[in-house]
Amino acid sequence: MKQDEGPEKPAGLSREHLEEHYRLYPAAHQVKIKEIEARLLRTDTACVDTTYCPLRSLKKEYAYALNSVRLHDYYLGNIGEAGSKPSPEMLSMLERDFGSRQEWEKQFIALATCSRGWIVLGFDLKEGVLRNFFSDDHSEGVWSVLPLLVLDVYEHAYYSVFPSRSDYIETFFKYLYWEIVNRRLTVAREVFKKISSINF
Ligand SMILES: [Fe+2]
Incomplete structure (x- = not known):
């Protein structure tokens, strides 16, 4: 590597690739979280059923979207430059x-x-x-x-x-x-x- 190329960057895990990943998944899921939270405030809690009801579906997809945001946050946070080691x-x-x-x-x-x-x-x-x-x-x-x-x-x-x-x-x-x-x-x-x- 030439001196003026700066620190070695992950081949294939470029900033552009990771930013695109962030935009298409956790960022999109954050929008859905807000949408679901708004719908939950208006959901009929009297009409509930263990097979299907709007409340069940909303809460299920809420967990899906929130876990996606959290897991992507940990994932993107633990990618860096080469060379670090376990303590x-x-x-x-x-x-x-x-x-x-x-x-x-x-x-x-x-x-x-x-x-x-x-x-x-x-x-x-x-x-x-x-x-x-x-x-x-x-x-x-x-x-x-x-x-x-x-x-x-x-x-x-x-x-x-x-x-x-x-x-x-x-x-x-x-x-x-x-x-x-x-x-x-x-x-x-x-x-x-x-x-x-x-x-x-
Ligand atoms: Fe992902």
Whole structure:
């Protein structure tokens, strides 16, 4: 690389590609969230049914849109320049909860290959452990889990700029912004300490 080219940028994960991704998905879903919130205020709460009713549908799609915004926020936040590394605290937890960093990565990549939507390395606030989760749409997940590292494997995230999903996953790991992931872990552990001392 020439000196005047500046810091190395993620090949295929350019600013333009990520901005377009943001515009078409989380930004569009934020508009829908406002629309659904307005409709919820006018929805008939007397006419409800477990098979179908407007209230059910609105709340279901509200969770879908809100989770999309949240997950994209974590995902776009943990992409950066190449070269950052997991902290000693992170490495120690990956070793404790998965056997080793390599074993965690192996499972995470396998999940990224079979998921239709998301992969999340999460911190379980009930048990104080790390776990990998995946979600075929924005609405699957486990409550009381804080996302630390999030990967979007919907086709819209990569098909226009990568020859395959495996190329995309490889590039994602190269440009994974461990510094923010490390900070999320530190904060999650502080929250865990506080809430585990009370019957939360
Ligand atoms: Fe996406």
